[in-house]
Amino acid sequence: xxxxxxxxxxxxxxxxxxxxxxxxxYYMRNxxxxxxxxxxxxxxxxxxxxxxxxLEEEARYIENKNLVKLWLFKKDDDEKVIGSIAFxxxxxxAFLSCHLGYKLDANEINKGYMTQALNKGIDIVFNELGLHRxxxxxxxxxxxxxxxxxxxxxxxxxIAYKYLKINNRWEDHIHMVLRNERLET
Numbered sequence: 001x002x003x004x005x006x007x008x009x010x011x012x013x014x015x016x017x018x019x020x021x022x023x024x025x026y027y028m029r030n031x032x033x034x035x036x037x038x039x040x041x042x043x044x045x046x047x048x049x050x051x052x053x054x055l056e057e058e059a060r061y062i063e064n065k066n067l068v069k070l071w072l073f074k075k076d077d078d079e080k081v082i083g084s085i086a087f088x089x090x091x092x093x094a095f096l097s098c099h100l101g102y103k104l105d106a107n108e109i110n111k112g113y114m115t116q117a118l119n120k121g122i123d124i125v126f127n128e129l130g131l132h133r134x135x136x137x138x139x140x141x142x143x144x145x146x147x148x149x150x151x152x153x154x155x156x157x158x159i160a161y162k163y164l165k166i167n168n169r170w171e172d173h174i175h176m177v178l179r180n181e182r183l184e185t
Contacts, residue, residue: 033106
């Protein structure tokens with residue numbers, strides 16, 4: 001959980017409940033920005049107690065190897081959370097797959113940070129965990145997010161109609177996939 005990864009501009013850190021204040025600060029700063037792209041959050045979500053519980057729950061998933069979640073920090077300010085990447089719903093056996101979720105601070109978009117972070121995350125799940133497939137489901141209107149995964153080699157496997165309820169509305173999602181071709185030989 002305390003492992004820290006590094007990219008050119010970022011530290012990627014696993015956090016525990018002692019970092020709940022930093023995570024809460026991230027969500028408070030980005031509340032309006034994230035509303036359009038995420039499920040509806042109740043007011044309890046924006047409390048320190050809730051974030052502590054959420055980080056504890058995530059730690060259990062990480063310990064059970066069902067989740068890889070890393071929080072993003074700029075190297076020149078390693079106390080301020082600017083986003084996260086999560087490889088969740090990890091399935092082993094014949095599937096060796098996971099789902100990808102990520103988010104970035106509204107003030108840090110278009111700087112290459114998410115591409116750097118995801119590139120490192122992909123390396124971790126493909127080479128350290130030996131997974132075969134990463135699936136990212138992205139709303140068609142989220143052009144920035146689609147560009148990021150396309151740059152990383154994800155391809156479009158089709159539309160998942162009315163896939164997730166986002167901001168109280170069922171939204172279609174483009175099903176983007178990246179395969180670990182090294183495992184296909």
